[in-house]
Amino acid sequence: MSKKIHVTTTINGEPIEFLCEARHSLLEVLRDSLGLTGSKEGCNNGNCGACTVMLNGVPVDSCLVLGVEVEGATIETVEGIAQNGELHPIQQCFLEGAALQCGICTPGFLVAAKALLEKNPHPSEEEIRFNLAGNLCRCTGYDKIVRSVQAAASQLQETTS
């Protein structure tokens, strides 16, 4: 077994240190070492988006990032979206809009959708579909996911204006 490597990073606003083997993916580190099991594994090869996290402000598939690569990085996972005991509007809209059935894809969609709305607060339906095309959902047919992102966009717009 190879020697473990020490990594210092910031996850959901908190400084975190962990040890990992060179072959461990960020997803494995989050789930198995840090107990942050909100990020899901659907494919382990970058095809489903269930493991999406924000890495230095950019959504990435955490199964495609190595744990050792996040030295000094800032990471946000689904566990960091709700703040101070309050759901974020995107989470609230997903619940009100019934955007989840089994819910396994939901963490990835929430992270990706939040990233989209931060970059583009008024996305068209086409832009929402394009930006979420890296996240697979097998249950919903996407209709209610897209509508919930639209609802969150208008709600966020109201709160900022």
Next chain:
Amino acid sequence: MKAATSDEYKILGTRPIRHDGADKVTGKAKYGADVQFANLAHGKILRSPHAHARIKSIDTSAAEKVPGVFAVITANDFPDPQDKIADLGEGPVTLSHLGSNVMARGKVLYKGHAVAAVAATSTHVAEQALNLIQVDYEILEPVLWVLDAMAEDAPLLHENVFTDSMGEASEKPSNIEKHLHFEKGDIEQGFAEADIVIEREFKTASVHQGYIEPHVATADWNEDGQLRIWTSTQGSFTVRHQTAELVGIPLSRVTVYPCEIGGGFGGKIAVYLQPVAALLSRKSGRPVKLVMQRDEVFEGTGPTPGSFVRVKLGAKNDGTLTAGKAWIAFDAGAFPGGPIGPGCMCVFSCYDLPHATVDGYNVCNNKPKTQAYRAPGSTHVAYATENVLDEIAGELDLDPLDLRLKNAVKEGSRRVDGPVYPEIGCVEVLEAVKNSEHWNAPLEGPYRGRGLALGFWFNCGLKSSATANVNTDGTVTLIEGSTDIGGSRTSLAMQLAETLGLTAEEIHPQVADTDSVGYTDVTGGSRVTFATGLAVCKAGEDIQKQMRQQAAVLWDCDANEIEISGSTFSRNGNSISFQELAAKQLQLGEPIVGRATVAPDCSTNGFGAHIADVEVDPETGKTTVLRYTAIQDAGKAIHPSYVEGQMQGGAVQGIGWALNEEYFFGDAGDMKNASFLDYRMPTCLDVPMIETIIVEVPNPDHPFGVRGVGETPIVPPPAAITIAIHNATGVYMRELPASPPRLWKALQEA
């Protein structure tokens, strides 16, 4: 239509937020892969690289010596079930088949078939050890295509499988494990009466359920002999039973804790990992977790059958159907079993045919053992029948909707497999199509076309249990055993709330383990909202009975004198609310616990119709879905968002089946596209919004009229899409998927 209007009800028809919602949007919900234990070992499974081979020997000695390896097992570690047959809740199962699918015994029958397993300190160490296991194979010729596997001289998968033809066994072993035959009326006379007869052949590829969560199980075989399993499953009781049989212990020694489940669609009923994790745990003395990788899911778990279907229909010039004949062959995959029965049932289930015959064959071949996939068997046959019907409409110059309406089944129609329909909503669904904005909207432009198709699924009843504890704060904790794949906790809580006059939020639904709730069949067959719903309604009535007695103590009267309206109990001007009575229950008498068990022996008969508008790119053969509407009879939509969600999700799965999804096999029987990149399921960029129209023709067998809704929506899409492609291009696509290369070729040849 005597649909109940939503204002008859306080709770039903509203859209409360699901009870497990906050957990699922914050990442706190515990799915199968999220369970963690001290001393947990991680398992991995060695899988066959060959589609058909005899196992001459397996040498695990080198793997056992790898530092960090705790246990290695093969089929020899399982008890030999011999020729035992067990009823595991879905009809009789030959245990040696089930067991040999979990861990190959003697032969491997598909690429990806499990042959050995390792438990180690980590999956990485387990993987290293797997590489050191030596398996000596004698490679045999595989057979993949269903018609090839039926040939006399086809490679034989099982020496001990004989054709069961309507109860008669064949003399020689055969890959054809089952032949079904149904008839109604006089088929010769029926075709003689027809003015037009059309017969066509259709093929469909193997497709996978495609749930995003891979299979997962963690087992802990305790020192006292109790086996505990945490897993992702559609049915914790069937996992308990299957695992107990395969590892050879009484089922009471197994407790199954159902975790949140990341999709199933029929594919998470059979056990794969649970018995393996159990034996690895017994051998290693630790809890063991097994999680599949995506390629293992594609190669080692149930696709739905690939199929060959021949349908012949006869009609009079006015469109009246006179006769139908179907010949259906389905892949069973590696072991007997599969949805040929439902395939035969559904092929003509939407139309009142006076004369019909149906023959169905279920055929073993070197693919993973097929499993149920949403309305199993129905999509294949609807694709065939609806296309032939559309051709008849074209030939006779009749409106395709009117042709369907003219022949639609109604109460009293007899299906070819026997049953006579009770009150059903087939005609009402078609009328809703007729009145819909989509059907009446113009569709213009080159290479654009619209398709309409009908679909049916019978929907199960089966068995369910529920317990409901009344809390002194006036709320009710509902304990049930149906794993919740799409919001069923809430649709059940709403039925209890409606029964008791409470709000959905005043009910706290919990999905319990197999020791904590009465026997409950799988979350499948579109049965939960209906059958577990029945149990929940009855448990509510049980609560009301007990509370009435307590009110009688309070007012010193006979319980029969007390009236209940909503959540109010009253007598002679006195009244008390549910909440007040709940608060007094411990002073007035015994704790209030409602309980009920049900075994409804009926189908809830779901009909749906879909309208698809497509545009075909003649340069590439790519089909774009421009607009799509799903119409369905839900009986009574308890939570309309979740009914719509089922319709939308099923439609999009069906669109994937129609246009892209398929297993590509090499000549050696190896799947070439075992990843989400190459097995192309629809992304959100591939589909439009899916419009929905819910029709409500109440089901007479449920107090609120509920029908199952989950499965029907996958049935019409391949038919609707291919009919739309025909209307756009003039070519009929009689092989699925109608993928760009296939459609492009058809356009070139046209």
